[in-house]
Amino acid sequence: MPGFANAFDSDRNFTSLPIIDIKALVERAPTPEAKAQVGAELVAACRDVGFFYVTGHGIAEETYQGILQLARAWFQLPEDVKKQIDIGPQTHFRGYQGLGANVTRYDGGFQRDWHEAIDLYKEVDPSTPAPAGKRQSPIHGSNQWPSQLPAFDRALRGYLDTMLYLGSTIMRGIAIGLGLAEDFFEGERAGVDTAYWVARVIHYPPLPKNGQSSPAARPAISSKAAHSHQPLESGEADAASIEQQPSEGLTEISRSVQLSCGEHSDYGLLTIGQPGRTAYLRCKPKTARANGCQLTPSRAAFVCNIGDMLKVWTNGLLQPTVHRVLNTDPSRSRVSIPFFYEPAYEAIVEPLPQLCSAQHPAQHAAIRYGDHLEGKVLNNFEL
Numbered sequence: 360m361p362g363f364a365n366a367f368d369s370d371r372n373f374t375s376l377p378i379i380d381i382k383a384l385v386e387r388a389p390t391p392e393a394k395a396q397v398g399a400e401l402v403a404a405c406r407d408v409g410f411f412y413v414t415g416h417g418i419a420e421e422t423y424q425g426i427l428q429l430a431r432a433w434f435q436l437p438e439d440v441k442k443q444i445d446i447g448p449q450t451h452f453r454g455y456q457g458l459g460a461n462v463t464r465y466d467g468g469f470q471r472d473w474h475e476a477i478d479l480y481k482e483v484d485p486s487t488p489a490p491a492g493k494r495q496s497p498i499h500g501s502n503q504w505p506s507q508l509p510a511f512d513r514a515l516r517g518y519l520d521t522m523l524y525l526g527s528t529i530m531r532g533i534a535i536g537l538g539l540a541e542d543f544f545e546g547e548r549a550g551v552d553t554a555y556w557v558a559r560v561i562h563y564p565p566l567p568k569n570g571q572s573s574p575a576a577r578p579a580i581s582s583k584a585a586h587s588h589q590p591l592e593s594g595e596a597d598a599a600s601i602e603q604q605p606s607e608g609l610t611e612i613s614r615s616v617q618l619s620c621g622e623h624s625d626y627g628l629l630t631i632g633q634p635g636r637t638a639y640l641r642c643k644p645k646t647a648r649a650n651g652c653q654l655t656p657s658r659a660a661f662v663c664n665i666g667d668m669l670k671v672w673t674n675g676l677l678q679p680t681v682h683r684v685l686n687t688d689p690s691r692s693r694v695s696i697p698f699f700y701e702p703a704y705e706a707i708v709e710p711l712p713q714l715c716s717a718q719h720p721a722q723h724a725a726i727r728y729g730d731h732l733e734g735k736v737l738n739n740f741e742l
């Protein structure tokens with residue numbers, strides 16, 4: 360893999376997210392040089408920052424501009440209407456979850472997130488035979504679409520289809536930048552027809568003030584399982600205290616700051632957020648040299664970040680960046696629809712031999728993507 364001799368030692372400095380024009384990946388007859396240039400920029404951004412903006416995508420503004428207003432209107436429906444699509448094991452973990460139902464896990468405990476959401480996944484017939492030695496996935500099934508607001512339902516379906524194409528297009532660029540065949544992340548690995556996808560429609564109300572009560576305690580059924588992430592600001596670590604919840608067997612961590620969504624890395628290949636969504640999204644810089652990162656949301660740039668599976672495939676070259684959501688505006692709630700472009704459910708993800716050497720041996724064991732996802736989504740169901 361030419362050009363990556365010192366790749367693992369990169370300490371490129373950054374103070375803002377790279378903005379990458381991907382026009383050469385979407386136009387009909389681009390030159391190979393133009394595509395290679397975009398690929399190189401994507402890989403450098405993934406390696407050094409883990410987040411980047413994408414312009415030149417060719418997606419019409421109408422596809423994404425009105426959708427957040429429609430999502431906002433859906434969340435304003437009465438609770439009993441929203442609960443018509445309540446999430447649970449019987450709905451294959453798809454549907455609506457109220458405030459505080461989603462948790463972020465840490466070593467030693469969990470914290471409830473201050474948001475409500477609709478969780479959607481690629482629809483898979485639950486009677487599809489499972490591969491040898493595997494049980495059928497409890498996530499396989501149909502979505503509970505927000506049909507209570509037909510205009511939103513329609514817009515959402517169109518938006519998710521478009522995001523699937525955008526995800527596949529960007530992954531083609533990343534493959535080129537890694538010196539792989541353009542379609543490396545297609546077929547059994549991912550691709551428009553074969554990629555798995557996850558989407559969340561999320562509403563973050565203003566955060567409660569210090570001392571106000573936490574989200575209503577109801578069973579947590581979905582998690583941003585983040586294993587051992589440290590809080591992004593050291594002051595919070597000092598303020599953290601542990602409360603025992605003997606009935607649940609796991610500890611609920613309460614700390615002075617209630618987060619809209621706790622710090623985590625994303626699970627798959629590539630996360631895509633609508634233009635303008637980063638106002639309250641904070642990411643932890645990857646390198647010690649970058650101790651602040653300016654986010655500059657724009658009307659036309661989608662904001663992307665990479666996930667755990669790209670780290671495994673690239674043997675740690677392209678690592679996801681830990682991030683969290685903190686709605687700091689006391690007067691306004693925030694709505695967001697992150698789309699997660701994932702590997703194929705059955706993809707076996709393992710370090711590429713080209714990125715392993717005697718100096719840098721394989722850092723990760725092979726993992727089936729579906730197992731990784733289930734480990735995250737189902738992990739705290741017993742809470």
Ligand SMILES: O=C(O)CCC(=O)C(=O)O
Pocket residue numbers: 559561620625632636640682683684695696697
């Ligand atoms: O709300 C957002 O924009 C992003 C939320 C997020 O990080 C996630 O759902 O993984």
Ligand SMILES: [Fe+2]
Pocket residue numbers: 623624625630682
């Ligand atoms: Fe995330």
